[in-house]
Amino acid sequence: MLAQQIVNAISLGGVYALFALGFTLIFGVLNVVNLAHGAVFMIGAYAALKAVVVLQLPLPVAILVAMLVTGAVGWLLEKFIFAPLRARQAPHLAPMIATIGVAITVTSLIEGTFGSENLRFPAEVLPAEILSMGGGAQITWLELEIIVLAFALMAILLWGLRKTGAGRALRGLAESPKAAALMGVNVEAFFRVTSILAALLGGAAGVLIALYANAVFPHMGQPMLHKGIAVVILGGMGDIRGALLGGFFLGFAEVLSVAYIGSNMRDAIAFGLLFIVLLLRPQGLFGHVAQRRA
Amino acid sequence: MEWLDSFWATYNTLVLSIGTNVLLALSIYLTLATGLLTVANAAFMGIGAYTAGLLTTQLGMPLIVALILGSLLPAVVALAIGRPTLRLSGVYLAMATLAFGEVVRILILNAEGLTGGALGLNGIPQLTQWFDVALAVVLTLVVLLRLARSRIGRTMAAICQDEIATEIMGLNVRAYKLFVFVSGGALAGLAGGLNAHFTFFISPNEYGFERAVDILAMGVLGGTGSPWGAVIGGLLITLLPELLRGLGHYRPLINGIILILIILYSPKGIWNLFRPVSESTRLPAAP
Amino acid sequence: MLTLSSISLNFGGLQVLQDVNLSVPEHGIFGLIGPNGAGKTTVFNLVTGLLTPGPGSIEFMGRRIDRMLPHRITRSGIARTFQNIRIFKEMTLIDNVLVALGGRPSYGVATVLLQWRNYRVAEGKDREVARGLLSKVGLADKSEQRAARLSYGEQRRLEIARALATGPKLLLLDEPAAGMNAVEKQQLIDEIVKLNAGGLTIFIIEHDMSVIMGLCHEITVLNFGRVIARGTPAQIRTNPEVIEAYLGKDEHSPSRPEGVSP
Numbered sequence: 001m002l003a004q005q006i007v008n009a010i011s012l013g014g015v016y017a018l019f020a021l022g023f024t025l026i027f028g029v030l031n032v033v034n035l036a037h038g039a040v041f042m043i044g045a046y047a048a049l050k051a052v053v054v055l056q057l058p059l060p061v062a063i064l065v066a067m068l069v070t071g072a073v074g075w076l077l078e079k080f081i082f083a084p085l086r087a088r089q090a091p092h093l094a095p096m097i098a099t100i101g102v103a104i105t106v107t108s109l110i111e112g113t114f115g116s117e118n119l120r121f122p123a124e125v126l127p128a129e130i131l132s133m134g135g136g137a138q139i140t141w142l143e144l145e146i147i148v149l150a151f152a153l154m155a156i157l158l159w160g161l162r163k164t165g166a167g168r169a170l171r172g173l174a175e176s177p178k179a180a181a182l183m184g185v186n187v188e189a190f191f192r193v194t195s196i197l198a199a200l201l202g203g204a205a206g207v208l209i210a211l212y213a214n215a216v217f218p219h220m221g222q223p224m225l226h227k228g229i230a231v232v233i234l235g236g237m238g239d240i241r242g243a244l245l246g247g248f249f250l251g252f253a254e255v256l257s258v259a260y261i262g263s264n265m266r267d268a269i270a271f272g273l274l275f276i277v278l279l280l281r282p283q284g285l286f287g288h289v290a291q292r293r294a
Numbered sequence: 295m296e297w298l299d300s301f302w303a304t305y306n307t308l309v310l311s312i313g314t315n316v317l318l319a320l321s322i323y324l325t326l327a328t329g330l331l332t333v334a335n336a337a338f339m340g341i342g343a344y345t346a347g348l349l350t351t352q353l354g355m356p357l358i359v360a361l362i363l364g365s366l367l368p369a370v371v372a373l374a375i376g377r378p379t380l381r382l383s384g385v386y387l388a389m390a391t392l393a394f395g396e397v398v399r400i401l402i403l404n405a406e407g408l409t410g411g412a413l414g415l416n417g418i419p420q421l422t423q424w425f426d427v428a429l430a431v432v433l434t435l436v437v438l439l440r441l442a443r444s445r446i447g448r449t450m451a452a453i454c455q456d457e458i459a460t461e462i463m464g465l466n467v468r469a470y471k472l473f474v475f476v477s478g479g480a481l482a483g484l485a486g487g488l489n490a491h492f493t494f495f496i497s498p499n500e501y502g503f504e505r506a507v508d509i510l511a512m513g514v515l516g517g518t519g520s521p522w523g524a525v526i527g528g529l530l531i532t533l534l535p536e537l538l539r540g541l542g543h544y545r546p547l548i549n550g551i552i553l554i555l556i557i558l559y560s561p562k563g564i565w566n567l568f569r570p571v572s573e574s575t576r577l578p579a580a581p
Numbered sequence: 582m583l584t585l586s587s588i589s590l591n592f593g594g595l596q597v598l599q600d601v602n603l604s605v606p607e608h609g610i611f612g613l614i615g616p617n618g619a620g621k622t623t624v625f626n627l628v629t630g631l632l633t634p635g636p637g638s639i640e641f642m643g644r645r646i647d648r649m650l651p652h653r654i655t656r657s658g659i660a661r662t663f664q665n666i667r668i669f670k671e672m673t674l675i676d677n678v679l680v681a682l683g684g685r686p687s688y689g690v691a692t693v694l695l696q697w698r699n700y701r702v703a704e705g706k707d708r709e710v711a712r713g714l715l716s717k718v719g720l721a722d723k724s725e726q727r728a729a730r731l732s733y734g735e736q737r738r739l740e741i742a743r744a745l746a747t748g749p750k751l752l753l754l755d756e757p758a759a760g761m762n763a764v765e766k767q768q769l770i771d772e773i774v775k776l777n778a779g780g781l782t783i784f785i786i787e788h789d790m791s792v793i794m795g796l797c798h799e800i801t802v803l804n805f806g807r808v809i810a811r812g813t814p815a816q817i818r819t820n821p822e823v824i825e826a827y828l829g830k831d832e833h834s835p836s837r838p839e840g841v842s843p
Binding site for chain 2: 629631650651652655656660661663667668669670671672676679680681682683684685694697700704707743744746747
C-alpha cells in the first residue's frame with residue numbers, strides 16, 4: 001500500500017506546505033510570528049462552508065470567496081495590529097503576543113456564532129468519484145483537486161516571487177526594509193500585500209483541509225498552527241523553499257507514522273520534530289542564521 | 295455568619311480559583327520578569343494536577359504529600375528540558391515551549407491506562423480548603439517579594455534588559471534562567487495540584503493552549519514590575535468574565551481582547567518585558 | 582598577563598581574524614587600533630568569551646580562557662565596556678552597579694529568604710561599595726536617577742563604574758572616548774591613568790589618536806583581521822604600513838595635523 005500512502009502524503013503535505021508558505025512569508029517579510037495564521041485558516045474553512053450552504057454557491061466559487069474573506073482578514077491584521085506596532089517600534093515579541101490575542105478572540109467569536117460542533121459539507125458538493133491509479137493506489141476526485149489546487153497556488157506564488165518585479169521587490173524587502181525603501185519600494189504597501197497574500201494561502205489551506213477531512217469546527221486552526229510552526233522551523237523560518245520541503249516532509253512523516261506506528265501519536269510527531277530541530281539546529285534544515293541588516 | 299456560608303456555597307470555586315490563578319500568574323511572572331516568553335506553565339500545571347490527583351486517588355496519600363510531589367515532578371521536567379530549551383531566545387523559545395506543552399497534552403491523552411486519557415481523571419477527593427490555597431499564595435508572595443527586592447530580582451531585571459551585558463558582569467545568566475524556569479514550573483504544578491482537588495475532575499484539555507493563553511494573559515496584564523502585578527493579573531483575569539454578567543464562558547474572548555489591548559496600548563512598564571533585540575549569550579561571530 | 586596566540590576566526594566565509602598574536606603586559610596601558618572593521622571589537626568579544634575562536638588560544642594569568650563561559654572569565658578578573666554603551670537604561674545608577682556586584686555575591690538565596698536581617702546588612706554594605714564606585718567616576722549625586730537620563734559622557738562613566746564593580750585586574754575599554762568633547766576626553770585620560778596607577782591593567786580600543794598616543798605604553802595595530810604593527814606610540818606613528826592602512830598611500834600621517842607630503 002505504499003503507493004496509496006504516497007498519494008495521501010502528497011495531498012496532506014501539499015496543504016501543509018501551502019499553510020506554511022503563508023506563515024513563513026509573514027515572518028520573512030514582516031518579521032512577525034503570526035500566531036493568528038491558524039485562525040485565518042479556520043475562517044477560510046467557515047467562509048467556504050457558509051458560501052456553499054447559505055449562499056448556495058458552487059464549490060470553486062466558494063473557495064474563491066473564502067480566499068477573499070481571509071485576504072480581508074490579512075489586510076485587517078496588517079492595518080490594525082502589525083502597522084501600529086511597527087510605528088511604535090514595539091519590541092520584537094509584541095506582535096506575536098497580539099496575534100495570540102487575535103487568534104483567541106476570533107476563535108471565540110466563531111464558536112459563539114456558529115457553535116462548537118463539527119460541521120460538514122453537504123455530500124452532494126464533494127466529488128466522491130474514486131480514480132484508480134497504478135500500484136493499488138486510489139485517489140478521489142476531491143483529493144486530486146486538492147493536490148492540483150495546492151500545487152497551483154504554490155506555483156503561482158513561486159513564479160510571482162521569482163519572475164515578477166513585484167516579487168523581486170518583496171524578496172528585497174524581506175532582506176532589508178531600509179534598503180528596499182531607499183530603492184523606492186513602497187514598503188508599507190508591500191507589507192499589506194504580504195499580509196493579504198499570506199492570509200489568502202492560509203485560507204485556501206483551510207478550505208482544502210476542511211474538504212479533505214470534511215470537518216469544520218472552531219478550533220481546527222490550532223493543531224494546524226502548531227504543525228505550521230513545526231514545518232517552518234524544520235525548513236527554516238522565512239525560507240520559502242524550506243516551507244515547501246518542510247510541508248511535504250511533515251506530510252510524509254505523519255502519513256507513514258500513522259500507517260506504521262498508529263494514529264494516536266500522529267500529532268506528537270510534528271511537535272517532537274519541532275522540539276528536536278529547535279534544540280539541535282534552530283535555523284532549520286535549510287535555513288541559515290539570518291542576520292537582519294538595517 | 296449565615297451570609298458567609300451562603301456566599302461560600304455559591305462562590306467557593308471562584309475564590310479558590312482566584313487563589314490558584316494568582317499562583318499561576320506568579321509562576322509566569324518569574325520567567326517574564328527575566329525576559330523569557332515561555333508558555334509551558336499550563337503543561338507544568340497539568341503534570342502537577344495529574345500527579346497529585348493520581349497520588350490521592352490511587353495511593354490514598356494525604357494532600358500535602360501529593361502537593362509536594364505534584365510540584366516536584368514538574369520541576370524535574372522543567373530542569374530536564376530547561377537546559378537545552380533556554381538556549382533559545384525570543385520567538386524560538388516561545389514556540390519550543392508551545393510545542394512542549396502540546397507534547398505533554400498528547401502524552402497525557404494517550405497514557406490512558408494511567409491518566410484515563412480523554413475521559414479524564416474522575417473522583418478526585420475535594421481536599422483543598424481555602425486555607426491551603428491562602429497559605430500557598432501568602433507563602434509564595436512573601437518569598438517572591440523578597441526575591442524581587444534582592445539582588446536576584448535585580449539580576450532578573452538586568453537579564454531581561456540586556457542578557458549579554460549581565461553575563462559580562464560576572465553573572466551566570468544560564469543558571470538564573472534555569473532557576474526561574476524550574477521555580478515557575480514548580481509553582482504551576484502546585485497550582486495544578488490544588489486546583490485538581492477542588493474541581494475533582496481533570497482532563498488533558500484543561501492544560502492545553504487555552505490555559506496557556508490564560509496564564510500568559512495574566513502575566514501580560516499584571517506586568518513584570520513586581521509580584522503584585524501578577525496578583526492583580528490573576529485576580530482580574532479570573533474575575534472579569536464573572537463580573538461581565540453571563541460572559542463566563544466567553545473567557546477566552548476576554549483574554550484575547552485583553553492581550554490585544556495591552557500590547558497595543560500598555561504603559562511602558564510592560565514593555566520592559568520584551569527587549570528590542572533578542573540575543574543569546576553566544577553570538578554568532580560578527581565582525 | 583593576557584596573551585592571544587595565533588587566534589583566527591572565520592564567520593560565514595569571512596576571515597574576521599587571521600593569526601593574531603598579541604600580549605598585554607601586566608600593569609601597562611595597552612592599545613589596539615586599526616581602521617573600522619579591522620576586527621578590534623572581535624578581539625574583545627573573544628577575550629570576554631562572547632565568541633569562540635577557531636584555532637589559537639587565549640591565556641589570562643596563566644589560565645586558558647578561550648573556551649570559558651563569559652561570566653567565569655569576568656570572575657577571573659577581566660571586565661569590559663562596550664562600544665555602544667550597554668548600561669541598563671531602565672534602572673537607577675546604583676542598581677546598575679549593584680547588578681555588577683551581584684557577580685561576587687556576599688549573600689545567597691537562602692540568606693535572602695531566611696535571614697532577612699543579615700541580608701539587609703550585606704545589601705547595605707554592597708550599597709556602600711556601589712556608592713563608592715559611583716563617586717569615583719563622579720556620579721554619586723545621581724545615584725538614584727534612572728540611567729536613561731544621563732548624558733552620553735555620563736553613561737560612559739557609569740559603564741566604567743559598573744565594570745570596576747566586578748573587581749577586575751584587567752579592564753577592556755572599547756572606544757571609551759567616542760562622542761566625547763575635549764574636556765570629557767581629558768577627564769577620561771586622567772581617570773584611566775589613575776586607575777592604572779592603582780594597579781589596574783588597561784587594554785583600550787580607540788579611534789582618537791590623541792587619546793591613544795598619550796595613554797598607551799604599547800600599541801598593536803590591526804588591519805583586515807591581521808596584526809600589521811606593534812610597538813610604542815612613537816614607533817606606530819611613523820610606521821608606513823600603519824599610515825597606509827588608515828589613509829592609503831601618499832597621505833597625511835594620523836598624528837601630524839599639518840600632514841606630510843611624500
